[in-house]
Amino acid sequence: MANPHTARLYRTIVGGVGTLIVLIGLVLVPFPGPGWLIVIIGLFVISSEFRWAQRILHFVRLNVEKWTHWVMARPVWVRWTLAAVTAALVAVVVWAAFRIIGLPDWVPEIEVLKYLELQ
Incomplete structure (x- = not known):
């Protein structure tokens, strides 16, 4: 974005919405349903603007793949x-x-x- 104030506002909104989605997902994690999926969707939203969220998503993806391969090898x-x-x-x-x-x-x-x- 050309305007730094607009870019900052956009990042703030994306960060806020993504954080809200992550928090809702975390509340739903202990219950049956898509709690972890909602957390990951929130991280996807945040990762569109923040590098640290991209690193967390990469970590999650790698560990889910490792777990899946481990379980399937049993x-x-x-x-x-x-x-x-x-x-x-x-x-x-x-x-x-x-x-x-x-x-x-x-x-x-x-x-x-x-x-x-x-x-």
Whole structure:
């Protein structure tokens, strides 16, 4: 941009919007869904103007690739175990969230929910 004041304002806006997206993603990380994806999208926004965010994205990409290659090189039982542990962690987080905030009113009364102390 030719005008340095406009360029500074643009960088500030991009940095603010990207940071907001990253923070929303970080809040959503413990819950099932795209928490980490939202964090990475926020980093993409920030990296359009800031070199440090480009370095973080590069680091994330390399480590995700390493993790993927490591997991895929393991036997099937290890991959299934990792999937089961991940599913169990997600289930615990969902249960804890519903214990804290309560179930929505539209959820029918089910015996299992009473056993899990959710109703």
